[in-house]
Each structure stands twice: as structure tokens, then as C-alpha cells.
Amino acid sequence: MKYRKFGREHFDVSLLGFGAMRLPIIGNDTSEIDEEKAIKLIRHAINNGVNFVDTAYVYHGGKSEIVVGKALKDGFREKVKISTKLPTWLAKSYEDFEKLLDTQLERLDVDYIDVFLLHALNKKEWDRIKELGVLKFLDEAIEKGKIKYPAFSMxxxxxxxxxxxxxxxxxxxxxxxxxxxxxxxxxxxxxxxAGQKNIAVAIMEPLKGGLLANPPKEIQEEWDTADTKRSAVGWSLSYLANFPEIKVILSGMNRVDHLDENIKILSECDSNSLSELELNLINKVKNMYNERIKVPCSKCGYCMPCPAKVNIPYILNLYNMGYIYNDITSQAYIYNKMLQEDSKGSNCVDCKKCEEKCPQGIKISEIVKEADREFSKITDFSTMRWYNTNIN
Ligand SMILES: NC(=O)c1ccc[n+]([C@@H]2O[C@H](COP(=O)([O-])OP(=O)(O)OC[C@H]3O[C@@H](n4cnc5c(N)ncnc54)[C@H](OP(=O)(O)O)[C@@H]3O)[C@@H](O)[C@H]2O)c1
Structure with missing residues (x-):
């Protein structure tokens, strides 16, 4: 594993960080973490050099912090920096900030949190919490020894x-x-x-939620033209590792083979090591993807639960897959034959609660209905090329 100095702080962090937002689950309910598997996976990462574990109050319906806390028992806590995120939008008063932090310490079952982030800021929320005194709260939390390194995601x-x-x-x-x-x-x-100011930069969505891991044939062929052969994940992670400002790349891994691949890739990458030819190739692939991607959704699930029960990330993923793989019929088959009727886009009631929470600013209520119309009109599946049975 490669390590980098954590900005102005006096410790090194592993280039691969474990993101606990996509832990293995039982069935389709993201709040039902498969604890045994998740704990094994996190410990496997740490045993192989990962020293940064990232979670948040809201991940897995509030259970991610609890499972991370359990994984860090038996001497693992001392080997890592824990990073977690304050759901600022739940704070309606100054006192709420500390109440939420205390709940997080309790869930993680630790005396202090290393890296403590204000979660998913945007202008409106930033202005609101500044007014509520969030920066004073951070100063006090550091002074009380409850957190060590203040941070934010945005x-x-x-x-x-x-x-x-x-x-x-x-x-x-x-x-x-x-x-x-x-x-x-x-x-x-x-x-x-941020790099100029010596603030450590951590990365989320390095694989765009997994989308970049499985390229369509035409994009794979493009990658294959390079002299140095890399997997699609290898290209994505090497691209990031090439920036010296990036100190830790978080990937939300739920399979040991994915974890092992990512560990291997980030044990071999250095900053400023990609050639101009390689950077040009990455740029070419970027343009190919941008021509195909329909919705900038990364299946982060922040939009859920939907009051009308629409399975938003699932539908947006099918819609994207249809365009990226140029095979709408296969995705329409899954949508029409396998998705429960009450999870479909036609049930959207335009409450737009999801749009308030979407980090990508996607006009979800329009798009789920558009996808529903496009998928529903396909009734002949004879041209279907491929389908993915992994409904989650
Ligand atoms: N995404 C956000 O908006 C967001 C926001 C705040 C914080 N974060 C933090 O950042 C972390 C990383 O973000 P992310 O989970 O979106 O990262 P990501 O690496 O872009 O996506 C993770 C997904 O990529 C796939 N994957 C990972 N390694 C792979 C491999 N070697 N081969 C094939 N597929 C692979 C898996 O998809 P499958 O499960 O489909 O196989 C996995 O669930 C999160 O866990 C969280 O801690 C994310």
C-alpha cells in the first residue's frame, strides 16, 4: 500500500480508504448490513495496509457507524483513522450539533473521532449552519477531545x-x-x-459509484490500445493517484475481490507518473462516456427512502445502463418484468423530497417518469442483448 502525508497533519494515510457506505447487505434492504461479512471485509482491508475508514451518521439507515465500531474492536481501532460525518441538516439548534456528535461517538463506541466532517454541504446549508454556530461547535469539540481533525464534504x-x-x-x-x-x-x-493550502484532499466516487468499473465494449477496446495494460478500475484509480494533492481515495467496496484489486492497484501507483499519451487516452474515454451517460447518478442512495416507494437509484441506473451499453431493450425487460409495480417511476407524486437530498442536483421526479415512459413503451424483447439480474 502507498501512503501519503495527510496535508499539514503529522501522520500518513493509505492511498486507499475504506468507504463504509456500500457494505455487504442481506437481501435488498440497505439498512440490513451483513455484519459478519462487513466486519471481515473491513478487517481484511486493515490487515492489508488500509488505515482510513470512512462512514457517516446516515449510511445504511444509521447502522454503518455501529458496524464500523464493531469491526474496529479487538485492536483494530488503534490501527486506523476513523472518519465520520455530521448530518448537519438534522441540527435545528446549536445544542443539536453536540447531541448528534455524542450519538456518533456512542454508535462507534469510541472516545474520539479522528476526522470529523460536516456532511454534504451546499451553499444553502453552509449559510444556515454557519449562522447556527457550527464553526464554534467544531472548535469546542476539538478542545473537549471529542474530535481531532475538522473536515467537510461538499x-x-x-x-x-x-x-x-x-x-x-x-x-x-x-x-x-x-x-x-x-x-x-x-x-x-x-x-x-485545497492542495495549495495544504488541506488533505480525500476523494469520493472514484469509480462513479461503480459505473466506470464495467465499460461497454467500445470503451474497453479503447483502453486496450494503451501500451501499459490496466483494468478499467486500474485506469480510474491511477488517474486519481496521479494527483499529488489527493491523499486518500475512498471506495465503497462490498466484495473481497474488489477490495484486493483496489489494494493492489493503489500499492503500485505514484503521483505524476502517467504519461501524456496515457492522459490523452483517459480524456478520450471521458468524452466517450460523456456522450452516453443519461443521468449523473452514482447510486449513492441519498434520495431514499421515497415516500411513494419509487426505487429511484435502481431506475436511474437502468436508464443509464441502457444508454451506456446502447441496449435500452434489456433494461426495459428488467424494468417491466422484474421491478415491482409499486417501485416504478409512474408512482412518483412530485413531492421532490428526493431532489432536496440529491447531491448531484438531478431532476429526479422528471427523469423517473421519463424513464418509465421510455421503458414501458417497449414490449418486444427479441432484440435484447444482455440483462443484469442483480436487483438492489
Ligand atoms: N457517493 C457519494 O455521493 C458519497 C458521498 C459522501 C461520501 N462518500 C464516501 O465515499 C466512499 C466512496 O464513494 P463510492 O462508494 O461512490 O465509491 P466508488 O468506488 O465510486 O463506487 C463503489 C462501487 O464501485 C464498485 N467497485 C469498487 N471496486 C471495484 C472493483 N475493483 N471492481 C469492480 N467494481 C468495483 C462497487 O460497485 P458494485 O457494488 O455495484 O459492485 C462499489 O459498490 C463511500 O463509500 C463513502 O464513504 C460517497
Whole structure:
């Protein structure tokens, strides 16, 4: 495993961090974590050099922190930095910040949290919590020894990112970045800006929620033209590791073979090591994806639960897959034949609760209905090429 100095702090962090947002689950309910598997997986990561485990109050319906806490028993706690995130939107008063933090300490069953993030900030929420005194709360939490390194994650423009960066003495920021998203949200500009200030940058969605891991044939053929052969995941992670400002890349892994592959890749990557030819190839693939992607959804699940029971991430994923693989018929088959009637996009009641929570700003209520119309009109499946039976 490669390690990098954590910005201005005096410790090194593994280039691969374990993201506990997509732990193995039992059945289709994301709040039903398969604890035994999840604990084994997290410990396997740590035994193989991962020293950064990231969770959040809201992941897996509030159970991720509990399972991470259990995984870190038996001497594992001392080997890692724990990073978790404050659901600021649940704080209606100044006192609520500390109450939430205390719940998180209790769930994780630890005396302190290493990296403590204000979760998924955007301009509106940032303005609201600044007014509520969140920065004073962070100072106090550090003084009381409940947290060590203040940080934030963000889904908004570069301008908002810059404003947040300039407002406090942050140790780390967590931004969404992969070769497709380099110009959206904080983007490369934000990465460089935080890097200049010696703030450690952590990355979420390095594989765009898994989408970049399984390229369609045409994109795989493009990758295969390179002299140095890499898997699609290898290209995605090497692209990020190439930036010296990036200190830890979080991937939400739920399979040991994925974990092992990611450990291997990030044990072999160095910063500033990709050639111009390789960077040009990545740029070419980026353009190929951008021509195909219908919705910038990464299946993070922040939009759920839907009051009308629409399975939003699942539908948006099918819709994307249809366009990326140029095979709408296969996805329509799954939608029409396998998805429960009450989970379909036609049930959307336009309450837009999901849109308030979507980090990508997707107009979900429009798109789930659009997908429903497009899928429902397909009744002849004879041209279907492939289908994915993994409904989750
Ligand atoms: N996404 C967000 O909006 C968000 C927000 C805040 C924080 N975070 C944090 O950042 C972490 C990382 O984000 P992310 O989970 O979106 O990361 P990601 O690496 O982009 O996506 C993870 C998914 O990629 C697939 N994958 C991972 N390694 C693979 C491999 N070697 N081969 C094939 N597929 C592979 C798996 O998909 P399958 O499960 O489909 O196989 C996995 O669930 C989260 O766990 C969380 O801690 C994320």
C-alpha cells in the first residue's frame, strides 16, 4: 500500500480508504448490513495496509457507524483513522450539533473521532449552519477531545467550495472526483486550491459509484490500445493517484475481490507518473462516456427512502445502463418484468423530497417518469442483448 502525508497533519494515510457506505447487505434492504461479512471485509482491508475508514451518521439507515465500531474492536481501532460525518441538516439548534456528535461517538463506541466532517454541504446549508454556530461547535469539540481533525464534504460549485475552504482551518476536505467529473462541483480547480493550502484532499466516487468499473465494449477496446495494460478500475484509480494533492481515495467496496484489486492497484501507483499519451487516452474515454451517460447518478442512495416507494437509484441506473451499453431493450425487460409495480417511476407524486437530498442536483421526479415512459413503451424483447439480474 502507498501512503501519503495527510496535508499539514503529522501522520500518513493509505492511498486507499475504506468507504463504509456500500457494505455487504442481506437481501435488498440497505439498512440490513451483513455484519459478519462487513466486519471481515473491513478487517481484511486493515490487515492489508488500509488505515482510513470512512462512514457517516446516515449510511445504511444509521447502522454503518455501529458496524464500523464493531469491526474496529479487538485492536483494530488503534490501527486506523476513523472518519465520520455530521448530518448537519438534522441540527435545528446549536445544542443539536453536540447531541448528534455524542450519538456518533456512542454508535462507534469510541472516545474520539479522528476526522470529523460536516456532511454534504451546499451553499444553502453552509449559510444556515454557519449562522447556527457550527464553526464554534467544531472548535469546542476539538478542545473537549471529542474530535481531532475538522473536515467537510461538499456537493456544490467551485465558488461555494472556495468559500468554505477559506472560512476555517480545515484538515481535510472530501470531494467527488473521477475522470468524468473533473469539471463538475469542486473539480480539479477545487483539488488544486485545497492542495495549495495544504488541506488533505480525500476523494469520493472514484469509480462513479461503480459505473466506470464495467465499460461497454467500445470503451474497453479503447483502453486496450494503451501500451501499459490496466483494468478499467486500474485506469480510474491511477488517474486519481496521479494527483499529488489527493491523499486518500475512498471506495465503497462490498466484495473481497474488489477490495484486493483496489489494494493492489493503489500499492503500485505514484503521483505524476502517467504519461501524456496515457492522459490523452483517459480524456478520450471521458468524452466517450460523456456522450452516453443519461443521468449523473452514482447510486449513492441519498434520495431514499421515497415516500411513494419509487426505487429511484435502481431506475436511474437502468436508464443509464441502457444508454451506456446502447441496449435500452434489456433494461426495459428488467424494468417491466422484474421491478415491482409499486417501485416504478409512474408512482412518483412530485413531492421532490428526493431532489432536496440529491447531491448531484438531478431532476429526479422528471427523469423517473421519463424513464418509465421510455421503458414501458417497449414490449418486444427479441432484440435484447444482455440483462443484469442483480436487483438492489
Ligand atoms: N457517493 C457519494 O455521493 C458519497 C458521498 C459522501 C461520501 N462518500 C464516501 O465515499 C466512499 C466512496 O464513494 P463510492 O462508494 O461512490 O465509491 P466508488 O468506488 O465510486 O463506487 C463503489 C462501487 O464501485 C464498485 N467497485 C469498487 N471496486 C471495484 C472493483 N475493483 N471492481 C469492480 N467494481 C468495483 C462497487 O460497485 P458494485 O457494488 O455495484 O459492485 C462499489 O459498490 C463511500 O463509500 C463513502 O464513504 C460517497
Amino acid at each position: 456537493h456544490d460549485s467551485f465558488e461555494v467550495f472556495k468559500d468554505i475552504v477559506d472560512s476555517y482551518d480545515w484538515s481535510m476536505c472530501l470531494i467527488q472526483l473521477n475522470y468524468i467529473d473533473e469539471d463538475s462541483q469542486a473539480g480539479i480547480k477545487g483539488l488544486k486550491y
